[in-house]
Structure formats: C-alpha cells, structure tokens
Amino acid sequence: MTAQQQSLETLLGISSQRKSLKQQLDAASIKAESGRTTLADLPTVQIGCKRYIPEKYIANKNRKGRRSWIQAYGFFLTERLTGYWSHMITEADGNAYEDSSRADSQPPSKRRCLELPTARSNVNKAKELTVGWIVTANLPFTAPSNPYLRRMLDLHDASLAKEVPWSRQSVRDTMRKLFEVKKGAISCQLEKAVTKISFSFDMWTSPNRYAFLDLHAHYLDASYQVQSRLLALRRVWGAHSGDNQATTIYDIFGEYGIRDQIGAGICDNVSSNDTCLASLYRQLSPAMAEEDIRNNRTRCFGHIVNLAARAFLWGEDPDSFKREAFTEAAFQVEERELRLWRKRGAVGKLHNTVRFVRASPQRRELMKSLACSQRDEDDYHLFEEDQAAIDLELMQNNETRWNSTFMIIQRAIRKREQIDYFITYLDTKAAEPRQRVPVQDHLSQQDWLLLAEIQSLLKPLYEITMRCQGWAKEGRYSALWEVMIGIEYLLNFFEEQKLIFSPPDGTANELQIARASATTRYSPPRADQGRGREKHLPQHTRDEYTGAFSQAESLDDAHRRCIQISINNCWSKLDEYYSLLGQSPLYPAAVILHPRxxxxxxxxxxxxxxxxxWLRDAKNSVREFFEQQYPRKEQSEAARTMIGKAMRQDEPSQFDQWMQSYDRYMMEEEDELGVYMRQGPVRRENLNPILW
Structure with a gap:
C-alpha cells in the first residue's frame, strides 16, 4: 500500500485492519463508563456491515438475564431486530458467527424483538430520581404506582416507563441500594477532607413515636468550600441517655471510617449532650483530657436564642408552662387551658381571642365580612394594603415554638382594627355569652401597646434566628464567628431596653439589681444616661431612640413592670450562655481569625x-490551641543562613548589625498567628474568612 493510500485512509478514518471484537468491546466498556444516557450514544461493535449493542447495556425489566451456559464463553450482542452470540475464541481473528440459534428453545416466531431498546443508564437514573422525589416530598412508597402519574409518564417516554419498576417493594429495594451507593460516595468525600470533620447531632421523635438520631458532618473539601453531609438518621433503641447516643454516633463514625478525623461537636445545650460528648471523645481517644473535651464542645446558636426568647415570653421556667399547657390540651380541659393562657397577660389574651375566631369557619367568615363592610364605610383607604390585611388569616401560636408567638403578634397588630370591631360586634349582636369573646380576653389599649413593645423586643431575636438557619455560606449566615458577636449584639440591645423601660425616676429597680448581681456583664445603673444620651446619637437614629422612650412612658406601671421582668429574664439567659462560651477557645478564635x-x-x-x-484568657487559649493543632517546625540552619544573607548587602556597622540581629530574632520567633494578630483587621465588607 502506498503512502498516499495510507494517509487517505487515515484522513477518512478507514482502517485496513479490522479491530477484533475484544478490542471493540473493551472500547465500548470505556465509552459506557462515561455516562451515556441516550440510545444513540450507547457503545456499539461492528460485525461486517452491521453494528450491535452489547446486551448488558440495554434495560429489560421483564427478564432476569440470560442463564445459558454459553454466556460464560462469550458476549450477547443485540441489533434492533436480531440478537447474536459471539464466540470468545473465534472472535480473536476478527470474525464471528452470526448465528440465529438461541440459548432458549423458543421458536423463531416467538423470539424477542427489541425495536426500541432503552439505555440501562436511563433506567437507573429514573429510579434514582423517583427515590429522590419520594424522599424530598415525604411521599409514600406507593406514590409512583398512581395510575394518572403512570399515564403521564407513558405519554412522555413509554419505553422507559415500562422498564422502570414502580411497585412499593421495588421502590424500597431501590432506596436501599441507592443508600449504600451514596454512602460509599460520601465516605470517599470525607476521606479527602482537608480539615478535621466537625459533626452535629440531635434527637427527634417521629409522628409514629419512634426515636431517631440525626448526624451531620461538616468539613472543607479540596477546593476549601464548606460541605455538609447527612451521615445517618438512625433509630435509637433504649434510653435516650448521653452514653447511648455516644455509642450510636461512634458506630456511625466507624461505618464511614472517620474516627481519626473527628473535630468539634455541635449540639443543643441539654446536659445529656454534655454526657454524650464526654463519652464519645473518650471512645475516640481514651487519653483525651477533660479540658480538651470542653474545647471541642460547641453550642447550637439557634437553641441559645430559642431559650432566651422563651425566657422572655414565659419566664424563668418556660418548660413548666409548656408541660401544663400540654396537659390541659391533652385532656381537653378547655376552660382551665384558657385560664392558664390568660395568666400570660396580653399575649395570653391574644392567644385565646385568636383561638375563639379560628374555632369555626363561620366566625372566620364573619370577621372577614365585617372587615369588608368596615372598609367600605371609610371615606378613604389604601385599597391594596387594606385588602391584603383582610385576606390574611389570624395565626395561632403554641407553647412549643416561640416564633409562633412573634408571628401571631405581628399578624394581630396588622389586623388590630378588624379584631376590635369583631369583638365589639359580637358584644352587641350575639344573644348568648358563649357566642362572644370572653370579657377576660378583651384587649385594652394598654394591652395593644404592650403587644407592640413585645413585637419590637422579639424582632432582633427573630432576625438572628432566621439568619442562623441552614448552613454557613461564604463564611457568613450561621458561621461560628457569628455566635459570640451575635450574643454580644443581643446583650447590648437588651441593656439599652433596660434603660428605656427603667422606672420613670431613673433608678434601677430591685429586680434589676438582684438579677444583675449574679451575672458577669453587669454595669452600675446609668441613671444619668437616660434621656440625655440621645444627643450623642446620629441624627438619623435620634428620633427612633427618643420615640422608644416616649412609647415606653405611655405604658402604665403594671405593663411596664411586665416588660422589665421579660427583659431581665431574656438578658440573664443570654448572659448565662455568653459565659459558657468561654469554656471553648473556638468561639474567640473564630472572631480573632476572621480578618474583618x-x-x-x-x-x-x-x-x-x-x-x-476574658481577653487575656482568650488570647492565651487561642495561642495554645493553635500550637497544639499546628505544631511549629524548627527552622533549618540553611534557612537561617538565607535570612542572614538576604539582610546583608554591604559591610554593616556595629549598630546595623545590632538592629539586624533584633530583626532576625523577630523573624525567627514570630509565627504566622503572631503576624496575623499584629496586622489588625481588614476593613472589607462581606469578607469570606475561609478564602481570605
């Protein structure tokens, strides 16, 4: 063959020597691993002038696979209309038998015909998407077998819909297989983490009263991006003690092979979690000291805010009110439950009023119709705002979630006129007392003022709660450095509110002094700072500050004292956990190591x-933690020589030599942490401390 012919064949992609079937099948296997999904992209082999698809890449739900003995010696290939069997020995020279015989004994008229085969990868992807849909939408396993859904899928891709098993058992089996596959993928990701793996966990009771423990892992991947993975949602048997939880978590770490990579643990503030972490860390490292265990204990910020808000609303022992309210509701003792809520003041009255309105659809409709008629009687109104307020339903709160109380107050203030008009209308029109809102639950002018103050005081807590939901993004929103700064912000806010709601004579009441004497952040009463301090504020905030004083002064003594007690309860709870943050160097370290x-x-x-x-202890603890986690490497003599050469140019005088020796000493002694702390903050907004 001439060189011109060879170059032409190369240009046209023609080979003078046909590839063997083994070579073609090896190439087909590599092509299949690249994730082909459409039938046109499936790998093929050529026999003569025809192309065939290896049968193992084609889905067939109705068959369990060939069982013929000849399968051990060759490969089954499928054309659109005909299937072939290729011998492993004779195919080596590039030839194969195109034999119409089959391993089964079916006559030719009943042979299988694959006119439109479906790629197996498409079937697997459809199974995975189905499981994801069921899990994320919290659907039963029977959802895919819905006849209307099946008909819709048939219209989209009938061949694919026929190949995917949709029964409840098939979904369960697919879910188990996917779980094992994804578990292996997560194990590989955890193994490549560039940081220690922090973890968070919590106990949860399902609607059918099963106890579960969820465990998440948090780490930085190779690109220094924050990653979070759910490791397990494991049922817990027996007592929910800290030791029992620790054993469960230890077993899960072993399944993923990460026991030697574990860092800090994040959990709620209950005492059983302290026991759990102590037991877990001793299982991971029996030699770990008590101080090291405390260093790795971090607290859920959202739970701290939740405790502070509940202390504001329900007092020093909010759980007692929760238990009592739950008991009354469980035994359906309505009148006693109403009296219990009524003891909570304006919030309790609002709870009972909203409950009365929402008790029947007729009352809801009456309230809406009264609001519409009231709006029509007004000479002027803003149509969009009024209509939006009318269409909104009253929200019901509960004793479990404090933010539901914030939401009920926020909605009620927006619909105040409608609520007052509804109560007045029933007082004049309803014939029987049970058809009216109880007089004890009527909201007075002072009650509405108190609700407005409660809303404004709870708003910072609500905003902080919403900010710390989910995982940290770009070094913000639930990042560790925000915990200490966030609590400091809330403490300062409530200290300002203490001043605003202090008695009119400007002296601190006995309750304030009694509570503050047991806390760490107490400063002497600032009677002289009262109404005169607004002159030091910027003009754009001065009106808001003085307005808060004016509104607070409009409250009577009883409602003012109620606010004072709530503020002190909330402040004390925040201060308690602010002091507990000092047990771990991670919190001040997170602030210090943030370049902002x-x-x-x-x-x-x-x-x-x-x-x-505290500041001295924080610096020392950060230094000790840094040296423990990142031990300093001794500088070689060659490196010290290079430093000396870099500093010498001409022959220095004795004075220059003395200064250079000092500089050289500083360069040798000061490590990376010392250089960082000496340089000061970086004045840049939205700075990501991880990527800095």
Whole structure:
C-alpha cells in the first residue's frame, strides 16, 4: 500500500485492519463508563456491515438475564431486530458467527424483538430520581404506582416507563441500594477532607413515636468550600441517655471510617449532650483530657436564642408552662387551658381571642365580612394594603415554638382594627355569652401597646434566628464567628431596653439589681444616661431612640413592670450562655481569625476589669490551641543562613548589625498567628474568612 493510500485512509478514518471484537468491546466498556444516557450514544461493535449493542447495556425489566451456559464463553450482542452470540475464541481473528440459534428453545416466531431498546443508564437514573422525589416530598412508597402519574409518564417516554419498576417493594429495594451507593460516595468525600470533620447531632421523635438520631458532618473539601453531609438518621433503641447516643454516633463514625478525623461537636445545650460528648471523645481517644473535651464542645446558636426568647415570653421556667399547657390540651380541659393562657397577660389574651375566631369557619367568615363592610364605610383607604390585611388569616401560636408567638403578634397588630370591631360586634349582636369573646380576653389599649413593645423586643431575636438557619455560606449566615458577636449584639440591645423601660425616676429597680448581681456583664445603673444620651446619637437614629422612650412612658406601671421582668429574664439567659462560651477557645478564635474583626473586636468590646481577664484568657487559649493543632517546625540552619544573607548587602556597622540581629530574632520567633494578630483587621465588607 502506498503512502498516499495510507494517509487517505487515515484522513477518512478507514482502517485496513479490522479491530477484533475484544478490542471493540473493551472500547465500548470505556465509552459506557462515561455516562451515556441516550440510545444513540450507547457503545456499539461492528460485525461486517452491521453494528450491535452489547446486551448488558440495554434495560429489560421483564427478564432476569440470560442463564445459558454459553454466556460464560462469550458476549450477547443485540441489533434492533436480531440478537447474536459471539464466540470468545473465534472472535480473536476478527470474525464471528452470526448465528440465529438461541440459548432458549423458543421458536423463531416467538423470539424477542427489541425495536426500541432503552439505555440501562436511563433506567437507573429514573429510579434514582423517583427515590429522590419520594424522599424530598415525604411521599409514600406507593406514590409512583398512581395510575394518572403512570399515564403521564407513558405519554412522555413509554419505553422507559415500562422498564422502570414502580411497585412499593421495588421502590424500597431501590432506596436501599441507592443508600449504600451514596454512602460509599460520601465516605470517599470525607476521606479527602482537608480539615478535621466537625459533626452535629440531635434527637427527634417521629409522628409514629419512634426515636431517631440525626448526624451531620461538616468539613472543607479540596477546593476549601464548606460541605455538609447527612451521615445517618438512625433509630435509637433504649434510653435516650448521653452514653447511648455516644455509642450510636461512634458506630456511625466507624461505618464511614472517620474516627481519626473527628473535630468539634455541635449540639443543643441539654446536659445529656454534655454526657454524650464526654463519652464519645473518650471512645475516640481514651487519653483525651477533660479540658480538651470542653474545647471541642460547641453550642447550637439557634437553641441559645430559642431559650432566651422563651425566657422572655414565659419566664424563668418556660418548660413548666409548656408541660401544663400540654396537659390541659391533652385532656381537653378547655376552660382551665384558657385560664392558664390568660395568666400570660396580653399575649395570653391574644392567644385565646385568636383561638375563639379560628374555632369555626363561620366566625372566620364573619370577621372577614365585617372587615369588608368596615372598609367600605371609610371615606378613604389604601385599597391594596387594606385588602391584603383582610385576606390574611389570624395565626395561632403554641407553647412549643416561640416564633409562633412573634408571628401571631405581628399578624394581630396588622389586623388590630378588624379584631376590635369583631369583638365589639359580637358584644352587641350575639344573644348568648358563649357566642362572644370572653370579657377576660378583651384587649385594652394598654394591652395593644404592650403587644407592640413585645413585637419590637422579639424582632432582633427573630432576625438572628432566621439568619442562623441552614448552613454557613461564604463564611457568613450561621458561621461560628457569628455566635459570640451575635450574643454580644443581643446583650447590648437588651441593656439599652433596660434603660428605656427603667422606672420613670431613673433608678434601677430591685429586680434589676438582684438579677444583675449574679451575672458577669453587669454595669452600675446609668441613671444619668437616660434621656440625655440621645444627643450623642446620629441624627438619623435620634428620633427612633427618643420615640422608644416616649412609647415606653405611655405604658402604665403594671405593663411596664411586665416588660422589665421579660427583659431581665431574656438578658440573664443570654448572659448565662455568653459565659459558657468561654469554656471553648473556638468561639474567640473564630472572631480573632476572621480578618474583618481580628483581635481588635474583642479589645474594643471587652473593656471592663473582668472582661480584660476574658481577653487575656482568650488570647492565651487561642495561642495554645493553635500550637497544639499546628505544631511549629524548627527552622533549618540553611534557612537561617538565607535570612542572614538576604539582610546583608554591604559591610554593616556595629549598630546595623545590632538592629539586624533584633530583626532576625523577630523573624525567627514570630509565627504566622503572631503576624496575623499584629496586622489588625481588614476593613472589607462581606469578607469570606475561609478564602481570605
């Protein structure tokens, strides 16, 4: 063959020597692993002038696979209309038998005909998407067998719909297989983590009263992106003690092979979690000291805010009110439950009023019709705002979730006129007392003022709660550095509110002094700072500050005292957990290692004598933790020689030599952490501390 012919064949993609079937099948296997999904992209082999698809890449729900003995010696290939069997020995020279014989004994008229085969990868993907749909939408396993859904899928792709098993048992089996596959993929990801793996866990009771423990892993991947993975939702048998939970978590870590990669643990503030972490870390490292266990214990910020808000609303022991309300509701003792809520003041009255309105559809419709008629009687109104307020339903709160109380107050204030008109209308029109809102639950002018104040006081707690939901993004929104700064912000806010709602004579009441004497952040009463301090505020905030004083002064003594007690309860709970943050160096370290704040933030906010002790301890703990986690490497003699050469140019004088020796000493002694803390904060907004 001439060189011109060879180059032409190469250009046209023609080979003078036919590839063997083994070579073609090996190439087909590589092509199949690249994730082909359409039938046209399935790998093929050529026999003569025809092309065939390896049968193992084609889905066939109605068959369990060939069982012929000849399968051990060759490969089944499928054309659109005909199937062939290729011998492993004779195919080596590039030839194969195109034999119409079959392993089964069916006559030719009943042979299988694959006119429109479906790619197996498409079937597997459809199964995975079906399981994902069921899990994320919380659907029963029978959902895919719905006849209307099946008909819709048939219209889209009938061949694919026939190949995918949709029964409940098939869905369950597919889910188990997918779980094992994804578990292996997560194990590989965890193995490649560039940081230690932090974890969070919590107990949860399902609607059918089963106890479950969920466990998440948090780490940085190779690209330094924050990753979070659900490791398990494991049923817990027996007592929900800390030791029992620790054993469950330890077993899960073993399944993923990450027991030697574990870092800090994040959980709620109940005492059983302290026991759990102590037991878990001792199983992971029997030599771990008690101090090291405390260092790795981090607290759920959302739970801290939740406890503070419940203390504001329900007092020092909110769980007692929760238990009592739950008991009354469980035994359907309605009058006693109403009296219990009525003891909570304006919030309890609002709860009972909303419950009365929502008790029947007729009352809801009456309230809406009264609101519409009231709006039509007005000479002027804003149509869109009024109509939106009318269309909104009253929201019901409960004793479990404090933010439901914030939401009920927020909605009720928006619909205040409608609520008052509804109560007045029933008082004049309803014939029987049971058809009216009880007089004890009528909301007075002072009650509405108190509800407005409660709303404004709960708003920072609600905003912080919404901010810390989910996983941290770009170094913000539920990041560790936000915990200490967030609590500091809330403490400062409620200290300002203490001043605003202090008695009119400007002296601190006995309750404030009694509570503050047991706390760490107490400062002496600032009677002289009252109404005169607004002159130091910027103009754009001065009106808001003085307005808060004016509104607070309009409350009577009983409602003002109610607010004072709530503020002190909330402040005390926040201060309690602010002090507990000092047990772990991770919180001040997270603030210090954020380039936007550095150590300057702590130096600016911790100024009292006791707080200066905190500052010193924080710096020392961060230093000790840094040296423990990142031990310093001794600098080689060659490196020190290079530093000296870099500093010498001409022959220095004795004075220059003395200064250079000092500089060289500083360069040798100061590590990366020291250089960072000395440089000060980086004044840049929305700075991601991880990528900095």
């Amino acid at each position: 704040w550095n150590v300057s933030w702590l130096e600016a906010n911790w100024t009292s004598h006791e707080q200066l002790v």
